Amino acid sequence: MNWLFSHNVALVLAIPVVTAFVLTLLPGYRLSAKLNVAGSLLTFLSALSLFVGHPPTNPYVLVDDLNIVFIVLNTFVGFTTSLFSMSYISHELETGRLTPSYLRFYHAMYQVMMFGMNLALLVNNIGLMWAAIELATLATVLMVGIYRTHEALEAAWKYFILASVGIAFALFGTILVYMAALPVVGEGLRAMTWTVLLSKAGVFEPSLLSLAFIFLLLGYGTKAGLVPVHAWLPDAHAEGPTPISAVLSGLLLNVALYAILRFKMLMALNHAAIAPGPLMIAIGLMSLIFAAFMLYRRRDIKRLFAYSSIEHMGIIVFAFGIGGPLANFAGLLQMTMHSLTKSAIFFVVGHVAQAKGTQKIADIQGLTQSHPLLGWSLVLGVLAIAGMPPLGIFMSEFLLVSTTFARAPLLAVLLVAGLAVAFGALLLRLQSLAFGAPQGKCAPVRVSILPIFAHLALVAIAGIYLSPVLVHWFQHVANMLG
Amino acid sequence: MHGIAFDVAHLLAGCLVLVSFLMLYQDRLYSLLNTYALHAMVLFLSVAWQAYIQNAPHLYVTAGIALLFKAIIIPVALHRMIVKLGIHREIETVVGTGPTMLAGMGLVGLSLVVMLHAAAGADLMAREDLAFALSVILLGLLIMVTRRNAVSQVVGFMSLENGLILAAAGAKGMPLVVEMSVAFSILIAFIVIGIFLFRIRERFDTVDVQALDRFRGERQ
Numbered sequence: 001m002n003w004l005f006s007h008n009v010a011l012v013l014a015i016p017v018v019t020a021f022v023l024t025l026l027p028g029y030r031l032s033a034k035l036n037v038a039g040s041l042l043t044f045l046s047a048l049s050l051f052v053g054h055p056p057t058n059p060y061v062l063v064d065d066l067n068i069v070f071i072v073l074n075t076f077v078g079f080t081t082s083l084f085s086m087s088y089i090s091h092e093l094e095t096g097r098l099t100p101s102y103l104r105f106y107h108a109m110y111q112v113m114m115f116g117m118n119l120a121l122l123v124n125n126i127g128l129m130w131a132a133i134e135l136a137t138l139a140t141v142l143m144v145g146i147y148r149t150h151e152a153l154e155a156a157w158k159y160f161i162l163a164s165v166g167i168a169f170a171l172f173g174t175i176l177v178y179m180a181a182l183p184v185v186g187e188g189l190r191a192m193t194w195t196v197l198l199s200k201a202g203v204f205e206p207s208l209l210s211l212a213f214i215f216l217l218l219g220y221g222t223k224a225g226l227v228p229v230h231a232w233l234p235d236a237h238a239e240g241p242t243p244i245s246a247v248l249s250g251l252l253l254n255v256a257l258y259a260i261l262r263f264k265m266l267m268a269l270n271h272a273a274i275a276p277g278p279l280m281i282a283i284g285l286m287s288l289i290f291a292a293f294m295l296y297r298r299r300d301i302k303r304l305f306a307y308s309s310i311e312h313m314g315i316i317v318f319a320f321g322i323g324g325p326l327a328n329f330a331g332l333l334q335m336t337m338h339s340l341t342k343s344a345i346f347f348v349v350g351h352v353a354q355a356k357g358t359q360k361i362a363d364i365q366g367l368t369q370s371h372p373l374l375g376w377s378l379v380l381g382v383l384a385i386a387g388m389p390p391l392g393i394f395m396s397e398f399l400l401v402s403t404t405f406a407r408a409p410l411l412a413v414l415l416v417a418g419l420a421v422a423f424g425a426l427l428l429r430l431q432s433l434a435f436g437a438p439q440g441k442c443a444p445v446r447v448s449i450l451p452i453f454a455h456l457a458l459v460a461i462a463g464i465y466l467s468p469v470l471v472h473w474f475q476h477v478a479n480m481l482g
Numbered sequence: 483m484h485g486i487a488f489d490v491a492h493l494l495a496g497c498l499v500l501v502s503f504l505m506l507y508q509d510r511l512y513s514l515l516n517t518y519a520l521h522a523m524v525l526f527l528s529v530a531w532q533a534y535i536q537n538a539p540h541l542y543v544t545a546g547i548a549l550l551f552k553a554i555i556i557p558v559a560l561h562r563m564i565v566k567l568g569i570h571r572e573i574e575t576v577v578g579t580g581p582t583m584l585a586g587m588g589l590v591g592l593s594l595v596v597m598l599h600a601a602a603g604a605d606l607m608a609r610e611d612l613a614f615a616l617s618v619i620l621l622g623l624l625i626m627v628t629r630r631n632a633v634s635q636v637v638g639f640m641s642l643e644n645g646l647i648l649a650a651a652g653a654k655g656m657p658l659v660v661e662m663s664v665a666f667s668i669l670i671a672f673i674v675i676g677i678f679l680f681r682i683r684e685r686f687d688t689v690d691v692q693a694l695d696r697f698r699g700e701r702q
Contacts, residue, residue, distance in 0.1 A: 127657070161635060165623065168642055172619060175649045178656055179604055179612065187655025211600040 004046075005053035009061050011046035012071065012118050015039055020111035029093065029103040033086040036107045040082040043114065044075040062124035062194050065477050070258050071121045073336055077250045077343050078114050080451035084347045085110070085243035087448040091354050092241070102146055106241070113139035113247070117255045126174050127192045129259060130167070133223065136252060137163045144240035155235035162232040166222025170259075173215030177266070180208035197266055206272035213276055216263050217283065223256035225310050226317060227287040237306035238359065242350030245302055249309040250343035254335060257313070261320060261481060268482045280321030281411065287314025288418040295425035300359050301352070304429060305345055308385055311422050312338040318415065319400050320481065326403040328478035334396035337459055338385070341393060344455035345381040347448070348374055355445040361429060366438035371445070377452050379434050384459050386426040387419060392462035487535040488607055491652075494528035495614035498648060499590060502621035502641060506586050507579045511564050511633060515557045518637050522552035525644045532651045541651055548647065552640065560633060577628050589620040611652030618645030 004011075019039030026032045050071065054063045089106070092098045098106070116136030120129050141163065145156030174192075181191040184203050190196050201209075218229065225233040237245040260280075267276045291311035298304040316338065319331030351374055352367060353359050368375030384391040389398075397419060404412040501521045508514040526549040533541030577585075597613035604612075622642025626635050650656055 157632070161626070161639070164639055165626070165642070168619065168639075168646055171646050172616070172649060175646075175653055175656070176612070179601070179608060179653050182654060183604075189657045191655075192657065205601075205603045207600040207602065208604065211596065 004049055006055050008046045008049045008053075009055055009063060009122060012043055012050075012075070013115065013122065015043045015046065016111045016115035016118065020108045020115065023108040023111060024104065027100075027104065029089070029100050029107075032104060032107045033082075033089065036110060037079070037082045037086060039111060040075070040079040040114065043118070044072075044079040047072050047075040047118075057124065057195055059189065059193055059195075060124055061122055063122065064480075065473060066261070066480055067121050067258065069332065069336070069473070069477060070254060071118060073339055074117055074121060074251050074254065075114075077339055077455075078117075078247070080454060081243050081246050081250070081343060081347075082110065084246065084350070084448050084451045085241075087446050088241070088243055088350050088354070091445065095354075097147060098241075106143060106146060109139045109143050110243075110247075113143070113252075117251055120255050121258060124194045125189070125192050126177060126194065126197070129262075130171055130174050133170070133220075133255060133259065134167050136255065137167060137223065140236070140240075140244060140248060140252060143244045144236045146241060147239065149239070151235075152239040155232075155239035159232040159236040162222060162229065166219045166229060168219070169215045169222070170219025173212045173219055173263075176208055176212035176215065177263075180204040180212060194262065198269065201266045201269035202271070204270055204273075206270055209267065209270055210274040213263060213267050213274065214279070217260060217276075217279060220256045220259045220263075221283060221317075224253050224260065224317070225287075225313050226283050227290045227310065227314070230287065230291075230310050233310060234303045234306040237309070238300050238302040242302070242346055242353065245306070246343040246346035246350075249306070249346065250339040253309065253313055254339060257316065257335065260317070264320065265481060277321045277323050280317050282321075284314045284316070284318030284321055285411070285414055285418070287311065288318065289314075289414065289421070292418045292422035292425065295422055296428075298429075299361055301349055301361050301364060301433070302346075302359055304361065305342065305349065305385075308422070308426065309338075309342055311418070312342070312385075314418075315397070315400070315415075319396075322400075322404055322407065322411075323482060324403070324407070325475065325478045327400060328481045329474050330396045330400035330403065332474050332477060333462075334393065334400065337392035337396055337462060340455045341381055341384045341391075341459050344452050344459070345378070345385060347452045347455075348378045348381060351445050351447050352378070355441075355443050357441045357443070361433065363440050364433055365440075366434070366436045368434050370438035370442045373447060373449065374445075375434050377456065379430065380456050380460075382426055382430045382434075384456070384463075386423045386430075390460075390463040392459040395463055395466075487531075490531055491528070491535065491607060492610055494524060494531055495611055495648060495652075497524045498528060498644065499614055499617045499621070502618050502625075502645075503583070503586055505625055505637070505641060506582050506621065506628075509579075511631070512561070514634055514637055515560055515564075518641060519553050519557040521641055521644055522548055522557075525647060526553060528648060529651045536654060538655070544647065544651065548644075552644070556640070560637075564633065582624065582628050586621055586624055589624060590617040593617045593620055608652055608654065612649055615645045615649035615652065618642070618648060621645075 016039065019035060023032050023035060026035065050063060050068050057063060089098060089103060113136050116132050116139060120132035120136065123129050123132060141156055141160045144159055145152050178191050181197055181204055183205070184200050185191040185196055222229040237248060264276045267273055288311055291307045291314060294307045295304060298307060316331050316335050319327050319334060352364060355371060356364050358364065367378060384393055387393050387397045401412060401416060404415055498521065501517060501524055505514060505517045505521065508517050526545050529541055529548055530545040533539065533545060593616035594613050597616050598609060601609040601612055619642050622638050622645055625638030625641060629635050629638060
C-alpha cells in the first residue's frame with residue numbers, strides 16, 4: 001500500500017504512455033477498445049489513491065488539493081468516455097465511417113491525449129505544463145479530423161490554427177513570467193518551478209507579470225473556449241467523433257482553466273500587479289452572454305451543446321474572477337458538474353446521432369417516444385445543464401448568483417440575464433428534440449448506459465446531498481485560490 | 483563587451499522584424515517561401531549571437547536547428563509541394579498591401595510601447611529583445627489573417643514561432659523551452675505538411691482555405 005502512495009503520481013503518467021504504446025502495436029479493434037478502457041480505469045484508480053496519500057512535492061511534480069480535484073475528475077471522465085467510445089466506434093465501423101486502421105490510431109491518440117492532460121495537471125514547471133497542453137491539443141486536432149470529410153477537415157484546420165496561435169501567446173506569457181522571476185529567483189529551472197514562483201511572487205516585477213497574465217489569459221483562454229477566441233470550439237465539437245466532443249468539453253477546457261487558475265494564484269500574491277479578477281469577470285460575462293444568444297440559432301445538435309460549453313466556461317471563469325471563498329466554491333462545483341453533465345449529454349447525443357443518422361435538430365423529434373432511454377436521459381441532462389433545481393448545476397449557479405448579488409449587484413443582473421437567456425434556448429430546443437411525434441429514421445442502437453447513468457446520477461445526487469468530505473475539500477481549495 | 487554585444491543583438495533582432503515586414507507584402511508563394519528562409523537565417527544568426535554572448539552552448543543547438551530545418555529543409559519541402567500541387571501562381575491577399583503595411587507598423591509601434599513600458603525594470607538587452615520578439619509575433623499573426631491560402635498561413639505561423647524563439651533565446655538562462663519550442667515547431671510543420679495539406683488536396687483539389695468555408699456545417 002505504501003508503495004502505491006509513493007508511486008501513484010508516476011502511475012497516473014506512466015499507464016497512459018504504456019497503453020498508448022501497446023495500442024499502436026495491436027491490430028484488432030475489439031481488443032484495443034477493451035485495452036483502452038482497462039488503461040483508463042487503472043489510471044483513474046491510481047488517481048483516486050492520490051486522495052489518500054501522495055509523494056511530497058519535488059521540483060518536477062506538484063500535488064496539492066487543487067490539482068487532485070482536477071486530476072480525479074479528468075481520469076474519471078476519461079474512463080467513462082472510453083467505455084462510451086467502445087460502443088460508439090463499433091457502430092461507426094459497421095456504418096463504414098471509420099476503418100480499423102484509423103481506429104488503431106484513434107485509440108493510441110486517446111491515451112496520448114490523456115497523458116498530455118494528466119502531465120499538464122501534475123507537473124511543477126510552467127514550461128513543461130505548456131508543452132503538455134500543446135501535446136494534448138495536437139492529439140485532439142488529429143482526432144477531430146479523423147473522419148476526413150470536408151467539414152471535419154475544415155474544423156480540424158480551424159482548430160489547429162487558432163489553438164496554435166493561442167498556444168503561442170501562452171508560451172510568450174510563460175517567457176514573460178520567467179523574465180519577471182529572473183532577477184529574484186536566478187537563472188535556470190528554479191525560475192520556472194511553480195512552488196518556487198509561488199513562494200516569491202510578491203517581489204516580482206509587477207508590470208512584466210501583468211503583461212504576462214494578459215498573454216496567458218488570452219492564450220490559455222483560447223484553449224478554454226472563451227469569447228472572442230472561441231471560434232474553433234463549435235466546429236471541433238460538431239465534426240469530430242462524439243467521444244472526442246465529450247473529452248474536449250469535459251476535460252480539455254478544464255485543463256486550460258487549471259492553467260489560468262494557477263497563474264491567477266501567482267498574480268494574487270503580487271499586490272502591485274494588475275488584479276486578475278476584473279479581466280476574468282469581463283471575459284467570462286462576455287462568453288456567457290454571447291454564447292447564450294448564439295444558442296437560439298443553432299441547427300446542429302452537437303453545435304448547440306458546444307455553445308453551451310462556451311456559456312458554462314464563461315460562468316466558471318466569471319466565478320473565479322469574482323473570487324472569495326464562496327464564489328470560488330461555486331466555480332469549482334460548477335466546473336465539476338459541467339464536466340459530468342456535458343459529457344453525459346454528448347454520450348446521449350452520440351447515440352442519438354447514430355440512431356437518427358443525422359445531427360440536424362430539425363430532423364430529430366420525439367426522442368422520448370422512439371428511444372425512451374435516450375430521450376429521457378437527454379431530458380434529464382439538458383434540464384441539469386440549463387440549471388434546473390434540484391440538480392447539481394442549480395446548486396452552484398444559485399451560490400454564484402447569491403454571492404454576486406451581495407458583492408456586485410450590477411454584475412449579478414448581467415449574470416442572471418445571461419443564465420435566463422441560455423435557459424430559454426435550451427428548453428426551447430429540448431421541447432422539439434424530446435417530445436412530439438417521432439420523425440425520420442429510427443434505427444435501434446446499442447446504448448452504453450453505464451457512463452450516462454453514472455454521470456447523471458452523480459449530478460442528481462450532488463444537487464441534493466453533497467458529502468461533507470467533498471464540501472470540506474472544496475472549501476479548502478476555494479480558500480487556496482484566494 | 484557590453485557595447486558591441488548589445489549592438490549586434492539589437493541589429494539582428496531588428497533585421498528579423500524587417501524581414502517580417504518583407505513577408506507581409508509577398509504576393510507569390512515562391513517569394514514568400516524564400517523570404518521565410520531568409521527570416522529563419524536571420525533567426526539563426528540572432529540565436530547564435532545570443533549563445534555566444536550568454537556563453538550558453540545549448541543555444542547553438544537551437545541555432546543549428548533554425549538553420550537546418552527552418553531555413554533549408556522546410557522551405558525546400560514546401561517548394562516541392564507547391565510544384566506538386568500546381569499552385570505556384572499569385573496568392574491573393576484579403577487586404578491590400580498598403581493597409582497591411584500600415585497595420586504592421588501600428589502593431590510594431592504597439593509592441594514597442596507596451597514592452598518598453600512593461601519591462602522598464604528588466605535589463606536593457608532583454609527589454610529590447612522582448613520588444614522585437616513581440617513585434618515578430620504580431621506580424622506573424624498579421625500574415626496569418628491576411629492570407630487565405632493554407633500554405634501561406636502555415637508560413638505565417640512559422641514566422642510567429644521564430645518570434646517566440648527569439649524571445650526565449652533572449653531570456654537569460656531559460657531552461658527547456660528553447661529545445662521544446664524547436665521540437666514543437668518541427669512537429670507542427672510535419673503535421674501540417676504531412677497530414678493537412680495532403681488531405682486538403684485529396685479532398686478539395688485546392689489549398690485555398692476560402693474553398694473550405696463553403697463546407698461550413700451550418701450553412702444551409
